[in-house]
Amino acid sequence: MPTPSRLLPVAGPPTRVRRDAAANSDRILCAAVELVQSEGVDAITMDRVAERAGVGKGTVFRAFGSRSGLLAALTDETERDFQRGMLQGAPPLGPGAAPLDRLLAFGEGRLRLHAVHGQLFREIARTPTGKYDVPARQVSMTHVRMLLRQLGVDAHLEVLSEALVGTLDADVVSQLLERGLSEAELIAGWRDLVLRLVGGCRP
Amino acid sequence: MPTPSRLLPVAGPPTRVRRDAAANSDRILCAAVELVQSEGVDAITMDRVAERAGVGKGTVFRAFGSRSGLLAALTDETERDFQRGMLQGAPPLGPGAAPLDRLLAFGEGRLRLHAVHGQLFREIARTPTGKYDVPARQVSMTHVRMLLRQLGVDAHLEVLSEALVGTLDADVVSQLLERGLSEAELIAGWRDLVLRLVGGCRP
Structure with a gap:
């Protein structure tokens, strides 16, 4: 599982490298969500997500470790949204x-x-x-x-x-x-x- | 999964070989039930069941095919009893x-x-x-x-x-x-x- 710090804002002024990494993570997660929505979870491979996000496959591995790391991060995002809705939403x-x-x-x-x-x-x-x-x-x-x-x-x-x-x-x-x-x-x-x-x- | 015929009475006069096989199956199932009750399902190995039933390990394999075949037969027995209770029991x-x-x-x-x-x-x-x-x-x-x-x-x-x-x-x-x-x-x-x-x- 990725640490929350990868997805939530980090304290202090981010370095350029960290900003780039965060931007890549966001792009990769977006691409993965789109893939799941259009073709289902089986479509999630490191190759296809990298291609859709316009990054190298190595970048996806560096950001999420493995396919299951990426799936866990996807679920985390969804669950965090839902929990926010439960705890403080309308x-x-x-x-x-x-x-x-x-x-x-x-x-x-x-x-x-x-x-x-x-x-x-x-x-x-x-x-x-x-x-x-x-x-x-x-x-x-x-x-x-x-x-x-x-x-x-x-x-x-x-x-x-x-x-x-x-x-x-x-x-x-x-x-x-x-x-x-x-x-x-x-x-x-x-x-x-x-x-x-x-x-x-x-x- | 073993066929029911291995556990239920067969039609026609059984041959000596079939009677022996049925008696062995019963003995093996009894030994397995006792093992589960005393030590839990992890204790079920072909070796230990054979030893407790007083038969050779080959006999256990011939009767149930594999450990999971034996477990399925055990569950079948229990479930059949319970279903009889549901359908026609007191x-x-x-x-x-x-x-x-x-x-x-x-x-x-x-x-x-x-x-x-x-x-x-x-x-x-x-x-x-x-x-x-x-x-x-x-x-x-x-x-x-x-x-x-x-x-x-x-x-x-x-x-x-x-x-x-x-x-x-x-x-x-x-x-x-x-x-x-x-x-x-x-x-x-x-x-x-x-x-x-x-x-x-x-x-």
């Missing part, structure tokens, strides 16, 4: 909305991300135990547990949040899409699941 | 009980199986896409969908049954146990999840 995903609306928006947002980044997420989580160690998943679990607590759920938080977050995991979503469900049906299913779980009695 | 797991009680008993039964067979299930489902192709999981999904329908749930069955069955998957259960939950807490969590999902309003 409602209903961000603070300010009611917990139930935030929970609904959270799942809907994850499901929409899947269309573009699902293959990437799957590749990152490929090892069976690794899936649970992915930092973004742990952030999701923490967020869902917090919202469940705010909704007055105070027992079995681990099992209930696994049931919720689990249905948003890339491998599960891919499975459901392969079985013929549309993104809209997944989002409607998520809403139904959440409302059944925490919507409670509405006589 | 209530509350089997027919005759109310759908809600059957659903509760189903999850509780799967969670109890995990204590003995969890490591085995995990090894069988090790490939990330493979988990969903395991026949036993497809049987579980069908069973849960049927019970949900009987409980009056008629929309989003795929998503809701994934949320339920997903929390019983070996990798999820192992994760929750590693996070410090007990089997009893998992069972209580399952009950809560099911009651929230389908228990509906009880004013």
